[in-house]
Amino acid sequence: MKRVPITRALMLDGLDSEELLQGYWDGIDGEPEPGDNRSYSYWHGWRNGAVDGARKDDIGEFDT
Numbered sequence: 001m002k003r004v005p006i007t008r009a010l011m012l013d014g015l016d017s018e019e020l021l022q023g024y025w026d027g028i029d030g031e032p033e034p035g036d037n038r039s040y041s042y043w044h045g046w047r048n049g050a051v052d053g054a055r056k057d058d059i060g061e062f063d064t
Helices: 018-028 040-052
Strands: none
Touching: 018 040
């Protein structure tokens, strides 16, 4: 599934904060990029966690 990164603060309002946090910690821990079985909220959190955890050098490394 091709996902579009969030580019506006308004887009954050629709995300599930619990799933976002779970994804963030999985990204920090180096878990693989989530597939279609995970929500957009989880994926967004994972993407940010992977960058913050230095798993990815730059947000541009992601297949979006």
